[in-house]
Amino acid sequence: MEATTTSLPEGRMPVLRVMPMPADANVHGDVFGGWIMSQVDIAGSLPAVRRANGRVATVAVNSFVFKQPVFVGDLLSFYADVVKVGRTSITVFVEVYAQRNRLVDEVVKVTEATLTYVATDEDRQPRPLPPG
Numbered sequence: 001m002e003a004t005t006t007s008l009p010e011g012r013m014p015v016l017r018v019m020p021m022p023a024d025a026n027v028h029g030d031v032f033g034g035w036i037m038s039q040v041d042i043a044g045s046l047p048a049v050r051r052a053n054g055r056v057a058t059v060a061v062n063s064f065v066f067k068q069p070v071f072v073g074d075l076l077s078f079y080a081d082v083v084k085v086g087r088t089s090i091t092v093f094v095e096v097y098a099q100r101n102r103l104v105d106e107v108v109k110v111t112e113a114t115l116t117y118v119a120t121d122e123d124r125q126p127r128p129l130p131p132g
């Protein structure tokens with residue numbers, strides 16, 4: 001269990017912010033893990049597309065940890081950084097923070113994941129990355 005903090009990471013800009021709605025909940029009323037995974041995939045792809053200067057495909061989810069539950073109405077902020085670059089691949093670390101009750105500024109880290117994307121060409125084949 002991670003301690004509640006009082007602020008989002010300083011000096012960093014989220015690549016994506018989104019609020020889950022009731023349609024994103026599981027049968028218990030909390031947010032469905034698959035919904036969070038798809039948002040993380042989108043968030044991670046943003047720096048990957050920038051680094052690849054074009055289209056990418058997700059080739060692997062290397063790790064994915066749900067540290068805390070996410071509730072309908074949380075304001076989620078996704079931070080994504082390129083941590084490794086290969087010939088055609090880009091690995092991105094994604095962190096997700098939830099602002100649970102925006103009136104009292106409760107912030108919780110809810111998810112951490114590492115994903116690998118591959119730069120692809122028009123035929124969906126791996127493409128060498130442009131110089132960094």
Ligand SMILES: CC(C)(COP(=O)(O)OP(=O)(O)OC[C@H]1O[C@@H](n2cnc3c(N)ncnc32)[C@H](O)[C@@H]1OP(=O)(O)O)[C@@H](O)C(=O)NCCC(=O)NCCS
Pocket residue numbers: 057058059060085086087088089090116118120124125126
């Ligand atoms: C992505 C894809 C084009 C890669 O094609 P491929 O023939 O497997 O390519 P390669 O074996 O040459 O690997 C390409 C790169 O991915 C990396 N890679 C492949 N499998 C990996 C894995 N399981 N984990 C991490 N990296 C992996 C390779 O190391 C290589 O990186 P490098 O060029 O930086 O050294 C192909 O696997 C594909 O189309 N997959 C489906 C992608 C997709 O549709 N994703 C959306 C979800 S359905």
